[in-house]
Amino acid sequence: MSNVLIDWDNLTFSITPTKEMAISKCSIDGKWTPVEYIPYGNISISPAAGILNYGQGLFEGLKALRTKNNEVVLFRPIENAKRMEAGCKRLCMPIFPSEEFVKTIKELVKRNIDYLPPYKKGSLYIRPLIMGTGAILGVAPAPEYTFLTYVSPVGPYFKGGMTLIKLEIIDDYHRAAPNGTGGVKAASNYVSGMLPSKRAKERGYSEVIFLDAKHCRYIEEVGAANFFCVINDILTTPRLTGTILPGITRDSIITIAKDKLNLKVEERDIDYKEVSNASEAFCCGTGAVISPIGSIAYKNEVMFNKNQVGEITKTLYDLLTKIQRKEEEDPYGWVENVI
Numbered sequence: 335m336s337n338v339l340i341d342w343d344n345l346t347f348s349i350t351p352t353k354e355m356a357i358s359k360c361s362i363d364g365k366w367t368p369v370e371y372i373p374y375g376n377i378s379i380s381p382a383a384g385i386l387n388y389g390q391g392l393f394e395g396l397k398a399l400r401t402k403n404n405e406v407v408l409f410r411p412i413e414n415a416k417r418m419e420a421g422c423k424r425l426c427m428p429i430f431p432s433e434e435f436v437k438t439i440k441e442l443v444k445r446n447i448d449y450l451p452p453y454k455k456g457s458l459y460i461r462p463l464i465m466g467t468g469a470i471l472g473v474a475p476a477p478e479y480t481f482l483t484y485v486s487p488v489g490p491y492f493k494g495g496m497t498l499i500k501l502e503i504i505d506d507y508h509r510a511a512p513n514g515t516g517g518v519k520a521a522s523n524y525v526s527g528m529l530p531s532k533r534a535k536e537r538g539y540s541e542v543i544f545l546d547a548k549h550c551r552y553i554e555e556v557g558a559a560n561f562f563c564v565i566n567d568i569l570t571t572p573r574l575t576g577t578i579l580p581g582i583t584r585d586s587i588i589t590i591a592k593d594k595l596n597l598k599v600e601e602r603d604i605d606y607k608e609v610s611n612a613s614e615a616f617c618c619g620t621g622a623v624i625s626p627i628g629s630i631a632y633k634n635e636v637m638f639n640k641n642q643v644g645e646i647t648k649t650l651y652d653l654l655t656k657i658q659r660k661e662e663e664d665p666y667g668w669v670e671n672v673i
């Protein structure tokens with residue numbers, strides 16, 4: 335029986351300290367130490383740590399859910415491991431083995447099981463990190479790395495129906511540059527979006543839509559989520575150019591849209607002006623799964639405006655969230671049991 339006092343009905347997306355976190359260390363060309371499970375809490379690192387000075391680090395994000403039958407499941411954790419591996423290569427950090435990653439996450443979820451919300455009350459958000467924690471004064475890869483994973487219970491993204499979000503296309507700030515690190519979950523990618531996002535909120539929008547840095551014309555992402563729209567009955571999303579983060583939700587949506595809904599899907603450059611021709615639009619990521627877009631404006635001019643959730647958007651949301659909770663057939667083997 336759980337001895338943890340959490341108000342399951344009032345969880346939000348915020349940090350709740352839990353029981354244990356997982357940690358392992360590695361020298362630049364050495365092997366990772368066996369993963370240790372230690373009490374959740376502060377860590378001590380050198381003031382000259384690579385992550386503190388030069389932002390050498392990345393994160394991942396996934397969640398554990400409870401099913402109707404009280405099983406505990408993860409969604410495609412191997413994809414997070416692979417994406418982390420790609421990020422480690424780009425950021426000159428040693429790779430953390432994929433099988434070890436999945437094994438560690440499962441063990442950590444079990445150890446913090448008292449913090450996993452009941453069925454449909456939210457999820458246990460899992461946040462793995464890899465960062466340069468060795469001391470280095472010059473700009474170069476750190477001599478030592480830390481793999482750290484912590485978890486936190488979070489509430490369901492939508493409480494009582496999906497809510498439509500209001501977005502603003504901006505052209506004076508970009509998220510990622512060609513040949514930069516936009517395609518990996520580098521910690522340093524996220525701070526540059528905070529100022530435009532804050533400004534958009536002050537203007538009454540939920541988030542910004544970033545355009546590509548080279549042409550300042552093609553849609554890239556919505557804050558830190560992938561973008562989709564329906565144009566002439568074709569589910570359309572920006573192609574992965576290297577500046578767009580390859581979302582696992584994005585990939586899952588493309589797959590089920592083709593296989594289960596028999597939809598035509600296109601991954602291509604989307605000129606921002608094309609949103610005027612869209613019948614539906616949404617953004618996606620682990621947190622909300624799918625978040626329907628109500629309106630899109632550019633320089634105060636509304637280019638897309640809907641007052642209800644689109645049919646394809648709703649169908650994809652229901653289908654994907656049911657697969658994730660084992661309430662719909664999963665021919666892909668995406669869902670993995672922890673318990």
Ligand SMILES: *Cc1c(COP(=O)(O)O)cnc(C)c1O
Nearest residue numbers: 558559560579581582583619620
């Ligand atoms: C994490 C992230 C996403 C969504 O990825 P998922 O794997 O679906 O959670 C999209 N865009 C950015 C910039 C991200 O960091």
